Amino acid sequence: MSQQVQDQELSGDPEGGEGEPPLALLPLDAWHRARGGRMVPFAGYEMPVQYEGIMAEHLWTREHAGLFDVSHMGQLIFSGEGVEAALEALMPADIAAAKAGHPVYSMLLAENGGILDDLMLTRRDDGSIYMVVNGACKWDDIAHFREHLPDEIEINYLDEHALLALQGPKAAVVLARLIPGVDALVFMQGGLFQWQGHDLWISRSGYTGEDGFEISVPTGAVEALADAIVAAPEAKPIGLGARDSLRLEADLPLYGHDLDTETTPVSASLGFALKKRRREEGGFPGYERIMAERETGPILKRVGLIVDGRQPVREGAAVLDAEGSEVGRVTSGGFAPTVQKPIAMAYVPVAQSVVGTKITLVQRGKIHTAEVVQMPFVPHRYVRKGA
Amino acid sequence: MSRYYTEDHEWVEVDGDIGTVGISEYAQSQLGDIVFVETPDAGKEVSKGDDVAVVESVKAASDVYSPVSGTVLEGNDALADTPELVNEDPEGDGWFFKITLSDASEVEGLMNESAYAEFVSKL
Structure with missing residues (x-):
C-alpha cells in the first residue's frame, strides 16, 4: 500500500520545501501533542492535522464546539495618518465605510488583478486596522505592504499573540461561561474583552460555516485559555484535517488552492468583496481587468x-x-x-x-x-x- | 492457515492455494477514516507487487499492491457501500479480495505475524 495523493492540508506547505528554514512551533505545540495531536508540516509550522480522527472531529464541530489553533496566521496592526486610504490602494474593500469593530473580508490584489492573499480586516476605535492574513502568505504579505504602503504607515506584526477559533453551535454558550458578554456579539462583529487580566480581541466569525468566535490572545495566556475552553464538556480540540473539510462544505475558499495569483475576485466567485464605492471609483490593483470580467464574464x-x-x-x-x-x-x-x-x-x-x-x-x-x-x-x- | 505481511502493510492469509488479501491494522490506523475502496474484478490476472486496489481516506488516496501472483477469485463487495469495515475490522471482515495463488512459494519472501509486529514497532 502506498499513498499516491496527499490531502491538500497535509501537502499544503508552500514554505516547507528543501532549503527552507526549519518548521516553527506553535505556542500550543506541547499542548497539542499531549492531547494526541498528529503533527504535520503546514504553512511553515508543525500543526495538528487530527486528534481522534477527521470524520469524528468534523461532525463534533457541526454538533457541539471545536477549538482550532490557527496561530500560524499572521496578525497585523496598521496605523498612521491615512491608513485607510493607503490600504484601499491595495485591495477592493471599502475600509472608510467599515464600522469600527466589524471585520471585513477582502483580498490583496496584484497589478493584473490576481489574488495575492485573502484576509480579514477590522477598523478599531483608535483608527488602527487589525488584519489577519494566511500563515503561508504572511511573510510575502508583509514584504508587499512594506513595499507599497507609504512610509508613515506603521506595520506591527503581533508575533506575541496566538489565535484560537471556537466553532460550532455550542461555541457561544461555552465561551460566554468564561467571558461573559461575548454572546452579545453578532456575526462579523468584534470587541475587546478581558479574561484573567489579559486583553482578548474576539470576533464572532470563523472558517467552518458554523456560529463561532476567533480569539486573539497573548501567547502567555493561550494555554490557560485553551485549557479552560476544552474543560467544557461541549468543546474538543479539532485539527487541520476537519478544518479543511468544514470550510469546503461551507464554500470558504482556501488560499494557495482555490485562490492564487491566476484567479481574480470575479473568477473566484467572490464578487461580494468588490464594494460598490470601489467599483465606481476604482483605485485598486487590477481594476480595469476586474471590471471587464464583471461586465463580460471571466x-x-x-x-x-x-x-x-x-x-x-x-x-x-x-x-x-x-x-x-x-x-x-x-x-x-x-x-x-x-x-x-x-x-x-x-x-x-x-x-x-x-x-x-x-x-x-x-x-x-x-x-x-x-x-x-x-x-x-x-x-x-x-x-x-x-x- | 498462515498469515503473511508485506512492508507495504498488506496481509495475505493462505489456505491451500487460495489467498485472502487486506490491509493491516497499522495501515488503517495511519489512513484514518476510510471513505472509498475499489477492489479488483474476478478473473483479473495479477503479478506480485501490482497495484490492484484503491483505498481512500478522508485525507488521502492509496494504492494497494497484491502480495502474491495469481487470479482474482472475488473482490469484497461489502466494501462498496461500507468502506468503514476496513477501519472496524481490517484483518477480518474488511478484507479486499481473494486470489488463487499461481506460485505458493512467493509467500516465503513475506513477513509472518511476529516479524511484521517487529517491523511496525520500528516505524
Whole structure:
C-alpha cells in the first residue's frame, strides 16, 4: 500500500520545501501533542492535522464546539495618518465605510488583478486596522505592504499573540461561561474583552460555516485559555484535517488552492468583496481587468460540485469538455462528512458554471461525473442577532 | 492457515492455494477514516507487487499492491457501500479480495505475524 495523493492540508506547505528554514512551533505545540495531536508540516509550522480522527472531529464541530489553533496566521496592526486610504490602494474593500469593530473580508490584489492573499480586516476605535492574513502568505504579505504602503504607515506584526477559533453551535454558550458578554456579539462583529487580566480581541466569525468566535490572545495566556475552553464538556480540540473539510462544505475558499495569483475576485466567485464605492471609483490593483470580467464574464469560474458515486475527486483533477480536452481543474475536493458524498470546488468554463450542469472529470486516468450545485454544501448557521 | 505481511502493510492469509488479501491494522490506523475502496474484478490476472486496489481516506488516496501472483477469485463487495469495515475490522471482515495463488512459494519472501509486529514497532 502506498499513498499516491496527499490531502491538500497535509501537502499544503508552500514554505516547507528543501532549503527552507526549519518548521516553527506553535505556542500550543506541547499542548497539542499531549492531547494526541498528529503533527504535520503546514504553512511553515508543525500543526495538528487530527486528534481522534477527521470524520469524528468534523461532525463534533457541526454538533457541539471545536477549538482550532490557527496561530500560524499572521496578525497585523496598521496605523498612521491615512491608513485607510493607503490600504484601499491595495485591495477592493471599502475600509472608510467599515464600522469600527466589524471585520471585513477582502483580498490583496496584484497589478493584473490576481489574488495575492485573502484576509480579514477590522477598523478599531483608535483608527488602527487589525488584519489577519494566511500563515503561508504572511511573510510575502508583509514584504508587499512594506513595499507599497507609504512610509508613515506603521506595520506591527503581533508575533506575541496566538489565535484560537471556537466553532460550532455550542461555541457561544461555552465561551460566554468564561467571558461573559461575548454572546452579545453578532456575526462579523468584534470587541475587546478581558479574561484573567489579559486583553482578548474576539470576533464572532470563523472558517467552518458554523456560529463561532476567533480569539486573539497573548501567547502567555493561550494555554490557560485553551485549557479552560476544552474543560467544557461541549468543546474538543479539532485539527487541520476537519478544518479543511468544514470550510469546503461551507464554500470558504482556501488560499494557495482555490485562490492564487491566476484567479481574480470575479473568477473566484467572490464578487461580494468588490464594494460598490470601489467599483465606481476604482483605485485598486487590477481594476480595469476586474471590471471587464464583471461586465463580460471571466473565462473560468469557481463552482461547487457533487461527484457521483463515493470516490473522492481531489485537487488537481482535470475538468473535461465534450471532446475530452482539459478546460478547467478541481482545486479542492474530498469526501464531505456532513453531506456524506464526495464534493469539490472547481474552476469550470462560465458556460458550464450554471447549477445543474453535468461536469466530466478525470483523475489518475479514471473518468468521474459530477454536477454543479449551489454552494454552500451545508447551510451557514451564523448568528446575526445577539443571544 | 498462515498469515503473511508485506512492508507495504498488506496481509495475505493462505489456505491451500487460495489467498485472502487486506490491509493491516497499522495501515488503517495511519489512513484514518476510510471513505472509498475499489477492489479488483474476478478473473483479473495479477503479478506480485501490482497495484490492484484503491483505498481512500478522508485525507488521502492509496494504492494497494497484491502480495502474491495469481487470479482474482472475488473482490469484497461489502466494501462498496461500507468502506468503514476496513477501519472496524481490517484483518477480518474488511478484507479486499481473494486470489488463487499461481506460485505458493512467493509467500516465503513475506513477513509472518511476529516479524511484521517487529517491523511496525520500528516505524
